[in-house]
Each structure stands twice: as structure tokens, then as C-alpha cells.
Amino acid sequence: MSEPTHEQIVSELHSRPPITLVPGPRLDAEPHGALPLPPSTVWDLPGGTAWVYYGEGNPGLVRPVIFADGFNTGPSSLDFCWEIMEFGDYALISELRRRGHDVILLGFHERSASIPDNSKTAQAAIARAIDERRGDTPLAVGGFSMGGLVTRHALAAMESQDVDHQAALYFSYDSPHRGAWIPIALQAFAHYIKDLDSRFSDQINSPAARQLLWRHIEKWDGTPERSDQRAAFLAEMQAVGEWPRRPRLIGVANGTADGVGTDVRAGELALEGKGLSVLGTKLYTQAPGDDELVAKLRVVTLKSNEGRTSGLPSIDGAPGGSLEGFGILADAFNALSPVLGFKTDVRIRSHCFVPAVSAVDIRDLDTDEELYANISALPREESGLDEFLLASHNEGHSLVTQELCAWLLDRLP
Structure with a gap:
């Protein structure tokens, strides 16, 4: 031949x-055959799309929670969002809606675009949520992986421009705050x-x-x-204040706290x-x-x-x-x-x-000593987050688990 x-x-x-x-x-995983539920409404946004699911019994947007998509190539997919959030180890979308939260799945036209560019889409989603919300329940805004950085930048940028984002809570789910x-x-x-x-x-x-x-x-x-674009992004984060100051800042990590x-x-x-x-x-x-x-x-x-x-x-x-x-x-x-x-x-x-130390923003990645630090023994104020939770064992990145989600759900407004 x-x-x-x-x-x-x-x-x-x-x-x-x-x-x-x-x-x-x-590739060899057994297909589950389930399909995403049709959204209550869909928002066409500059640079992206938001699929909105009202909470059970809600007549419209009442308790908005924005989940931004993470890194990939090409446009965000509703199927992929549900694959991660609903059809894995824990049905997060269903539980959010059962508790009366409105789920806003924020996607981007190009997931590999720069974080500040996709931040503009997140800012548009936040403004739309405020405009359509019934009542005055504050927003919860965050995301998975890169989505946590996109929304972190979005909230901080809005504050730097004196725009009221009306978010009481920012959350990140295994986001690489330090890389x-x-x-x-x-x-x-x-x-x-x-x-x-x-x-x-x-x-x-x-x-x-x-x-x-x-x-x-x-x-x-x-x-x-360190690439020039990473250096520029870190400078941009510094220019907008590193973190939003108004909401409470929380995060979860798919890695462990014990340094093992x-x-x-x-x-x-x-x-x-x-x-x-x-x-x-x-x-x-x-x-x-x-x-x-x-x-x-x-x-x-x-x-x-x-x-x-x-x-x-x-x-x-x-x-x-x-x-x-x-x-x-x-x-x-x-x-x-x-x-x-x-x-x-x-x-x-x-x-x-x-790395766990990156997901909770408490150490850099330059040495084994930092990467394998016993986070549970470190002062929590060394993190940019006000509160965080790490997994009981090292697991897949962005894996949605009951352990992490139950903690997160209990802190939503």
C-alpha cells in the first residue's frame, strides 16, 4: 500500500x-440523547447571544443569574452550555430554576476573541438584564473558566465608567485568575x-x-x-481596578486546598x-x-x-x-x-x-512551592476573592458538581 x-x-x-x-x-463517551429546553427568550447582543430561562413560576426576569461561557473556538453553543451545566454530574440549570432563579446563559460569537472584547458583550447582557428585570433583586454575574475573567473585567470596567451594574454577587467557576x-x-x-x-x-x-x-x-x-497579549490584558485589568468593588466576590475551584x-x-x-x-x-x-x-x-x-x-x-x-x-x-x-x-x-x-492557586487567586504559578501550596493554611485575605471553596479532590476543569454548586447556590441573591 x-x-x-x-x-x-x-x-x-x-x-x-x-x-x-x-x-x-x-469522543468515545456514550451520547445521553437529551436536548436543551427551548429558552424563554433569546437576546441578540453585540458580539454574542444570551439564552434566557425564567425561574419556575416567574412571569419574567425576576432573579437574574448570568453565567458566561468559557474558552473555545467559534461561537458559543446552547447544546454545549447544557452539556456542561445540566447533563453532567449535577443538573445545575434545573436546580437554579427550581429555586426561582432566572438563568442567563451568555455566549459569544467568537469564544477565542480577546477577553476585553467579549467583556463588551457581557456588559450589554448586564444592561439588558437590568432593563428587563421585574422588581429590584440584584444581579449575580459570573462564569465558567474564561467566562469568570470576562465578567470580572465587565463589572470592573462598568464601575470604572461609573455605570451601575446592580450586581450584588460576582462568582467564578474554576477561572484562571493567575493564568x-x-x-x-x-x-x-x-x-x-x-x-x-x-x-x-x-x-x-x-x-x-x-x-x-x-x-x-x-x-x-x-x-x-508570558505573551505580549497577556501582559497587555494584565495591564488592562489593573487599569479597571483588578476587581469590581461593589459586589461580593466568590469563587470555586475544581482543585484541592491541601496542596496534594x-x-x-x-x-x-x-x-x-x-x-x-x-x-x-x-x-x-x-x-x-x-x-x-x-x-x-x-x-x-x-x-x-x-x-x-x-x-x-x-x-x-x-x-x-x-x-x-x-x-x-x-x-x-x-x-x-x-x-x-x-x-x-x-x-x-x-x-x-x-491550578487551584490560580482559581482562587492566592498564589502565582512560577514555582512548585507556589503551585503545591497548602491553601487551607494560607491567610484568606491574600486572595482577591472574599470567599472561596475548593473541591475535595482534584477533578476535571469546569466539572459541575453538587459539592461546588450547593455552596454557590446558597450564596446567590
């Missing part, structure tokens, strides 16, 4: 959904296959990714560093190419130290290259919300036609995506 041509590989890759490193069901993490090995691989399919690389290099990621590389052989990480060890082989087109490719978890090998890269051509890092901590196994980054890549390649030669063996599916 002849080897596949460059054109055949490109054609099949583009016939498949893009490789996107976001939470959600695995998120995609292994440099995965970033390098995304850029390495750019000539075959640029969509993976485009996600890593999108404005939102550059702003979210604690360390970023633009090219496969780049040096991991996962069983992912530093410098371990996570993914290995087995098919002819990727034979020789090896992606490793991040190891501390200088000149550490994180990736051996070979795709289609005989040439191979290496990616190395210096001075980075053992972040892949840190306590926090995890993402199946290596698993997502392996699943996508193993779903391709075998004749293309992209079969891979994944040994470590998940890595830390939002």
Missing part, C-alpha cells in the same frame, strides 16, 4: 472537527502540524489563549514566556506516535530544571526535531482542574483513517489546566 500524500492527509484532517483543547465529553496552562509539548505539536491543519495552532495563538496562558509559545521552537497534586509525574512520556506518519513523536509532561526535553517531533517527513524548556515548574501534576489535553489529541488522531498513519498511544491523558 502506498504512503498517503500530503493532500490526502490535509483533506482528511480538514474533514474532521478541529483539535480543540477544551473540557467536554470524550492557565497548556503543556509546552502540546503547544509545540500544535504549531508543528500547522502546514497540515492550522486550526490547532490557531487556537493556541488566538487572542484569548494568549491572554489566558501563563506561558505561551507562538512557534514550535519558541521560548515559553495528581498522580501525573514530571518528565513522563504522555503520548507516543505509533503510526508511520508520526513514528518518533513523543510528548512529555513538564519537568523542572534546565534544558528539559518536552517533545520529540516528527510528522510525515523524515526530519525530526526536539522541544526543550528551562526554568518551568512541575505544573502538569499540580492540584487543580484538569484537562484531557494529551487524550484529546490522541483521540482525534486515532479517529483518522488508519492508512494515514497517525495512530498514537496515550499514556497520560490529563494535565493540570487551572
Whole structure:
């Protein structure tokens, strides 16, 4: 059998959904078959859409709770919002509505757009909620992952402009207040296959990714560093006061407070190419130290290259919300036609995506000492949040659980 041509590989890759490193069901997950309920109304907003569900027995918008969508590529999807919030471990939308809260699912036309850009959509949603609300119950405003940063900026920006957002509560759900993490090995691989399919690389290099990621590389052989766009975003947050001052600020994290990480060890082989087109490719978890090998890269051509890092901590196994980054890549390649030669063996599916210390804004990510800090022993006033809760065990990023949601629900106005 002849080897596949460059054109055949490109054609099949583009016939498949893009490789996107976001939470959600695995490719091999059993479909649940449930469909989202039709919303009570839909708001067309500048840069986005809001799907509004009135609380049980409410004649209209009475007790609004805004949930902003997180990072991904392309437009927000109502199906995806329900997948995360209702059809997982805990039926959050149903419970909110049962308690009389009106649920506003805030989506964006482009989830990988810059956070300040999508903040304008959040500000429009807040203004619409105030305009349509019956009565004077204050708003609760927040979001999942990046959505927590979008709404944090939105509320702070409105205050800086003397706009009354009428929110009594801000909340974040596993939001990367001090940065998120995609292994440099995965970033390098995304850029390495750019000539075959640029969509993976485009996600890593999108404005939102550059702003979210604690360390970023633009090219496969780049040096991991804080991107210029992240530096600009942090300066923008400082310009609007870092945090909104009027609402109470709370947050939950999918990582633990005790500083105990996962069983992912530093410098371990996570993914290995087995098919002819990727034979020789090896992606490793991040190891501390200088000149550490994180990736051996070979795709289609005989040439191979290496990616190395210096001075980075053992972040892949840190306590926090995890993402199946290596698993997502392996699943996508193993779903391709075998004749293309992209079969891979994944040994470590998940890595830390939002460290617990980032989700509760209490430590930076520069060292193992900070990443693996015992948060329960730290003074709470060191966090930008007024109150927070961490999970009892490390779990998937943005996983909606009864443990975290019950705490959050009890604090809504």
C-alpha cells in the first residue's frame, strides 16, 4: 500500500472537527440523547447571544443569574452550555430554576476573541438584564473558566465608567485568575502540524489563549514566556481596578486546598506516535530544571526535531482542574483513517489546566512551592476573592458538581 500524500492527509484532517483543547465529553463517551429546553427568550447582543430561562413560576426576569461561557473556538453553543451545566454530574440549570432563579446563559460569537472584547458583550447582557428585570433583586454575574475573567473585567470596567451594574454577587467557576496552562509539548505539536491543519495552532495563538496562558509559545521552537497579549490584558485589568468593588466576590475551584497534586509525574512520556506518519513523536509532561526535553517531533517527513524548556515548574501534576489535553489529541488522531498513519498511544491523558492557586487567586504559578501550596493554611485575605471553596479532590476543569454548586447556590441573591 502506498504512503498517503500530503493532500490526502490535509483533506482528511480538514474533514474532521478541529483539535480543540477544551473540557467536554470524550469522543468515545456514550451520547445521553437529551436536548436543551427551548429558552424563554433569546437576546441578540453585540458580539454574542444570551439564552434566557425564567425561574419556575416567574412571569419574567425576576432573579437574574448570568453565567458566561468559557474558552473555545467559534461561537458559543446552547447544546454545549447544557452539556456542561445540566447533563453532567449535577443538573445545575434545573436546580437554579427550581429555586426561582432566572438563568442567563451568555455566549459569544467568537469564544477565542480577546477577553476585553467579549467583556463588551457581557456588559450589554448586564444592561439588558437590568432593563428587563421585574422588581429590584440584584444581579449575580459570573462564569465558567474564561467566562469568570470576562465578567470580572465587565463589572470592573462598568464601575470604572461609573455605570451601575446592580450586581450584588460576582462568582467564578474554576477561572484562571493567575493564568492557565497548556503543556509546552502540546503547544509545540500544535504549531508543528500547522502546514497540515492550522486550526490547532490557531487556537493556541488566538487572542484569548494568549491572554489566558501563563506561558505561551507562538512557534514550535519558541521560548515559553508570558505573551505580549497577556501582559497587555494584565495591564488592562489593573487599569479597571483588578476587581469590581461593589459586589461580593466568590469563587470555586475544581482543585484541592491541601496542596496534594495528581498522580501525573514530571518528565513522563504522555503520548507516543505509533503510526508511520508520526513514528518518533513523543510528548512529555513538564519537568523542572534546565534544558528539559518536552517533545520529540516528527510528522510525515523524515526530519525530526526536539522541544526543550528551562526554568518551568512541575505544573502538569499540580492540584487543580484538569484537562484531557494529551487524550484529546490522541483521540482525534486515532479517529483518522488508519492508512494515514497517525495512530498514537496515550499514556497520560490529563494535565493540570487551572491550578487551584490560580482559581482562587492566592498564589502565582512560577514555582512548585507556589503551585503545591497548602491553601487551607494560607491567610484568606491574600486572595482577591472574599470567599472561596475548593473541591475535595482534584477533578476535571469546569466539572459541575453538587459539592461546588450547593455552596454557590446558597450564596446567590
